Amino acid sequence: MSDTFFDRMKEQTGIELNESQQQAVLHTEGPLLLLASPGSGKTTTLNMKIAYLLFEKRVSPDRIMAVTFSKASARDMSRRFDDYFSGWSDERVSFSTIHSFAYKVVREFMSREKIPYQLIEGGGNKGRLANGLPLHKTFILKKVYEDVNGAQPTEEEMDDLMSFISLVKNRMLEGKELEKVSCQAKNAPEVFKAYESFKQTEAEVTLLDFDDMLTFGHEILRENEEMLKKYQERFDYVLTDESQDNSVVQHEIVEMLAAPDNNICLVADDDQSIFGWRGAEVDKLLQFEKTYPDATVLTMTENYRSSQEIVHVANRFIKRNVDRYEKEMTTPNESQEAVDIHTFQNDEKQLDYVVGQIREKRGEEEVAVLYRNHSSVIPLVDQLDRAGIDFYMKDSEAKFFKHWIVEDILNFLRFSYNDSRIDILEKIHTKFNAYISKKQMTLLKNRQTDGSLFDQLLNLDIQEYQKKAIPKAKQTFRDINGMAPDQAIITIREKLGYDRVLRKMVDNFGFRADQLFGTLDVLIRIAGSCDSLKDFAFRLRELEELVKSAHSRESSLTLTTFHSAKGLEFDSVYMIDLVDGIIPSNDDIEDYRDGERETMEEAARLFYVGMTRARSRLELLTYHYLGNERVKESTFVHNVRAITGTKKTNHKEKENKVDTSSFEGMDPGTPIIHKTFGRGTLMEYSGDLIVIHFEDVGYKELLLETCVERGLLSKEKQEA
Known part of the structure; x- marks a missing residue:
């Protein structure tokens, strides 16, 4: 019978399944975990499994629940099913996400219990509260954050809060478990609790975000035996694709639906579980045989995508992980180029x-x-x-250009052009080493005097250390206005002390240093190909538009x-x-x-x-x-x-190596001039590194080749 089915599939669709794929198709009764390596044809196999249920076992389409992680995956599975079978059968299975199923459960329950509710994510007019606050997740979360912390959140804190909330809901964490979840946003557990309370008490209806669809749907099925039984009796077979991406709450919804017969098939690859930061739980796969003692675990390990060399390296590499199913990925493909x-x-x-x-x-x-x-x-x-x-950019992300560090750098450059702008100084006065206080800013705003704000500061009652710092900062800003853009940013970081301010933020607020300084490095890289500060600002706007439109290009x-x-x-x-x-x-x-x-x-x-x-x-x-x-x-x-067995060797550049011979043989103590950091003394020169102690910014470890290539470094001329 099965041979006839596979022969018919080959004849009518052109698809020929290998032995492990056929084995997966034929296993229909009881719990099955199908571990599918990259390029092993899992979507094709899953569609063939559905076809087997429909055409061989004569299961009605509405008795099959086929779910996947994302709408895009559901559309892809549905499209492929139509490509395979639309020419010779009218049978159709509905492919959906667990989210959409859970929302169906929530809608039915709320309607039956006459509980009014409103979604606060997605498009459409959400209405407003009596105080004018829009009924939208972003505005509500900002308001709650301000109430808890007495300050507005940064864009990064909002992003982190969104991720934090989604993670704790998808993993169903509560109580002290919330405090174990890393989040850069201040008092994230308290903000989360206040947010959940707000949704239940501050509007005339219950407010739901997208993650509530899952948690509410899970709670309804767990506590309402009648509704759970209704859906259990509706589906005879439950199949899920990309199961390694499912969260704890999603796994448990699927488990409840498949009971008591447990005709459940999870198609997954534990080696491709990469979304832990948004709640995916690989342990649910690793514990499958504990959850279902009568479970069958099958593997599809033949990779039809990659060359022998790539498959060999990837297969060996992933074995460094301990928490995984042991399997051997192979390929029938030919040998090609080495990795x-x-x-x-x-x-x-x-x-x-x-x-x-x-x-x-x-x-x-x-x-x-x-x-x-x-x-x-x-x-x-x-x-x-x-x-x-x-x-083409699959995930064109333009948030970089709205980052507060990017805005800080642009404000420094704007102020270098016109140091009488009080609106700019107010944004950056705490971020460079003139030590301007909030009280001094208030006095400046009340003076309404034209001219350099640095000069006006010197006429105020200032601290003794400011009498030296303020003129120095004024001169540095004037110097910045005449610099190449990349050197201007380096000067802001080093001579104005912006890096020092960022390090304090890292220590005090838990910001990630690699992200902050990485953003600055990117700006310097872009600035290096710009001729002027105006060109640099214009180039940032150009790149922002380029990134925004990149997802729509072919x-x-x-x-x-x-x-x-x-x-x-x-x-x-x-x-x-x-x-x-x-x-x-x-x-x-x-x-x-x-x-x-x-x-x-x-x-x-x-x-x-x-x-x-x-x-x-x-x-x-x-x-x-x-x-x-x-x-x-x-x-x-x-x-x-x-x-x-590849040895570590430097890549040989095609272009000529930068000539650094004029600096060879220099002794420690040699006076050095750097275009950005000023006068300094050579401390060490070894290989590609040069270590200099500068009068203004202290010790710097620099790449000699880069400095020479950009014309930044020279020996100080000594008087005869």
């Missing part, structure tokens, strides 16, 4: 290489550049645009994060910024050192997802310096080196 590892002097050389490689390909193959952080791609976008290379080149690349495949893949601190992140490394391996293992899975996007060519790119900061090659790249 390449390139080590560059700095991040700039890395991007030069990537752009050069893409230019050579001339759109003749599908190429992807993968990165972990959104900020990483901005300099690449700048360089691709200047090279006239079109690209191109053979895709730029995307590792997370958003899941489910995609390309001929060539370049994984960039592979250094410790980015992937794995500093938090991943610290947790691992403290004996907590969960976040490090998820970072390894993210790296694995990136590698397995490539069909024939995979290049891993790392470097020694990010800006002026010395960084270490990613521990994951080190793992790959051990697998491939």
Whole structure:
């Protein structure tokens, strides 16, 4: 019977399943966990399994519940099902998300119990409270934050709060468990509790956000036996795709629906569980056989996507993780190119290489550049645009340009152009070393006097230390106005003390140092190709519009994060910024050192997802310096080196090496002039590093080649 079915499928759809895929299709009764490696045809197998239920077992379509993680995945599954079977059958199965099912449960319950409610996320007019506050999640959360903390949240704090709320709901955390969840927003657990209370008490109706659909739906099914039984009797078979992305609450909804017969099939890959930060729970997969003692676990490990070299490296690499199902990924594909590892002097050389490689390909193959952080791609976008290379961004994220650090830097530059603008000084007076107090700002605003605000400050009753600091700051701002944009930003950071202010914020408020200083490094990278401060400000606006529109363009080149690349495949893949601190992140490394391996293992899975996007060519790119900061090659790249036997060698640049011979043989104590940092004394010169003690900014460890290339460094002329 089954042979006839598979023969018929091959004849009518052209699809021929291998032995493990057929085994998965035929297993219909009882709990099944189907572990599908990258490129193993899981969506095809799942559709064939549904077809088997429909056409061979004669199960009615409305008795099958087929769910997946996202609307996009549901649409893709439905489209593929239609492609396979629409020509010879009218049978259809409804593919949906767990979210949409849970919302159906909530709507039915609220209607039956006559409980009025209103969604506060999504489009449409949400109405307002009596005090005028819009009934929208963002406005409500901001109001609650202000009530709890007595201050407005930053955009980063709002993003973190949104993630925090979604995480604790999806993992169904409460009480003291809330305090264990990391969140940069101040008093996040208290804000969360106040937010939940607000939704229940401050409006005439119950207010629901998207995550409430899940938690309310779960609670209704758990506490209302009649409704649960209704849905259990409605579905004979429950199948879920991308189950490694499901959260605790989503898993439990599916488990309740499948009971008591437990004809449940989870299609998943524990090695591709990469959304822990939004509630995904890989432990639910690892404990499947404990949840269902009579469970069957099958594997589909034949990768039809990638070359032998890529499959070999990825298969060996992911075995570094401890918490996973043991499996061996193989491929019938031919041998092609070895996995390449390139080590560059700095991040700039890395991007030069990537752009050069893409230019050579001339759109003749599908190429992807993968990165972990959104900020990483901005300099690449700048360089691709200047090279006239079109690209598509799967997740075009323009928040970088609204970051408060970007706004700070622009305000510093605006003030350097006109130091009489009180509106600008009010925004930055606490962020540079003139030590201007709030009281002094109030006095300045009340004076209504024209001219330099620095001069006006000197006429006030100021502290003794300000009498030296204020004229110095005034001169520095005047100097900045005549500088090249990248040197202006370096001067703001070093001579005006902006870096010192950021470090205090890191210590006092828990901001992530790598994100703050990474944003500044990106700005310097963009500024390096601009001729004036005005050009720099204009270029930022250009890039913002470019990023905003990038998701609507078509191109053979895709730029995307590792997370958003899941489910995609390309001929060539370049994984960039592979250094410790980015992937794995500093938090991943610290947790691992403290004996907590969960976040490090998820970072390894993210790296694995990136590698397995490539069909024939995979290049891993790392470097020694990010800006002026010395960084270490990613521990994951080190793992790959051990697998491939690749030695650590610097990438040979095609262009001529910068001539630094005039600085060779210098003795410690040699006077040095730097265009940004001023006068200094050479302390150490070794290899590519030069260490200088500057009179104004102290010790600096600099890349000699970069300094010479940009004309920043010279020996101080000595009088005869």
